[in-house]
Amino acid sequence: MQALRQPRLLAQLILLLLLAAVPPVMTAIDEPFYTSLFTRIMIFAIAAASLDLILGYGGMVSFGHAAYIGVGAYTVGILSFYGVDNGFIQFPLAVLLSAVFAAVIGAICIRTSGVYFIMITLAFAQMLYFLGISLEEYGGDDGMPVYRSEFGGLLDLYDANHLYYLVFAVLAATLYFGHRLVNSRFGMVVRGMKSNSLRMRAVGYPVYWYRLTAYVISGTMCGVAGALFANWSEFVSPDIMHWVRSGDLIIMVIVGGMGTLFGPVLGATAFLLMEEYLPEILEGTAPGAGEHWHFVFGPILILIVLFAKGGIFGLFGGRERGDD
């Protein structure tokens, strides 16, 4: 089992080291844009990895996880609007509010499963999206600018490298915590519920509470990604909660490799790099082709799902045992 996992573990460590090397390298070659791009990629990687906890391990297809990115981002945005820029207040509050939203929304959604779960999570996310639009004071449809969080002189998030390493640290912590979680007793219950929830009930698990807890953990981690996103973009708008954003997260998880935690990091990377460069590449082949980049993007995603079983991460060796 250890041997089976080693190529993957090695791949993870190498890729994390590469990510850690991005800022100095980009500073050296004077390409600061890439530091910013990879900051954004890692923020979505955090969100995708948290979605994977319930989607890949728990079999719960949440089609509304962008809502929690929104809750986290708006927490930072609204506090900033009122002049509260202290990150030590903003981030804990973002965590708390995402947890509360996830608990309330989850308490209702968890009662359903399958297609109904997909639809009801989507419905709640759309509600929050329209709530965002209705918040005229905070820019409504247009959104509003946000000042980056202050950490009492410890970090200067207006320094791109500081922001980068904050996001990197959160990503690394997310992956480590996720790894502990999925192998813990709780993680085994989550996987068991995906495999056979009737049997889980029969052996004595109150599955509702375990599913709800998993959902809240996942939503809360997404909320942290949202708080980071508001800092990165210095802007929040309802657009980050749009259902297409929730769909993007699902695609990142599936393309990267469900039930692997690190796969979604690769998925987010591939997704956002293609989104960034496909138009440019296509424009180079034929003028005007760039704006139709989705026609190429879609089939590429389909091909990855069809031919790379287990997603991109699946190419790094066999699946872990105990996942199905």
Add this chain to the structure above:
Amino acid sequence: MTEPVLAVEGLVKRFGGLTATDDLSLSVTAGEIHAVIGPNGAGKTTLIAQLSGDLAPDDGRIRFAGRDITGLRADERSHLGLARSFQITSIFPGFPALDNVALAVQAHAGHSFRFWSPARRDAGLREPAMAALDEVGLAARAGIVAANLSHGEQRQLEIAMALATKPSLLLLDEPMAGMGIDESARMIDLLRGLKGRHTIVLIEHDMDAVFALADRITVLVYGRAIATGTPAEIRANAEVRQAYLGDAHVG
């Protein structure tokens, strides 16, 4: 007479116009294997589903271990000591056999809101799980992914999962379903080994198995219990012979 482990009184379950359980009463005493037999459609699996808590009855009461459990969920009943196997094999196919049983052990080893320590290195789960696998004769297959076990082994695994919850009552829904002769014989041996140590409600089509194992038999026809008695009494019961066994078949 001591109080029965399980007492069912006036149980009724209707599906639209069909009465699947019709004013059914049943009592199971400690230590016995109580078989429930009946033709297809007699309501055996519906009965098990109500006993285990997967299906709510329309009327009647179920008492277990001295308390009314009619309104309890399946997982709550499990914690009172009720365990079941399913007619259609219900396991965690992607997990190794040992993980399947370890999950059952874990359900009864305190809450599982434990997020940090690796469950697969937890001797408190692995050792009892291994013991349960050993009890059903699957110890050598512990590392095999459950989906790759033979059908008979998967049925044994289900029994191991039930035993791992340290139940005071086992509900076995056709444990021999779909088994070959050899596999059936092994399962009968296994159940005979449990006899006396566990109270068992056994639903089974295999009459040889039922008459070999059961201390008492209840015969269901159209959701009603038409007779309860020892195997000899059931064999001799004219109504049962006519309704179910057929005159030619005398066990």
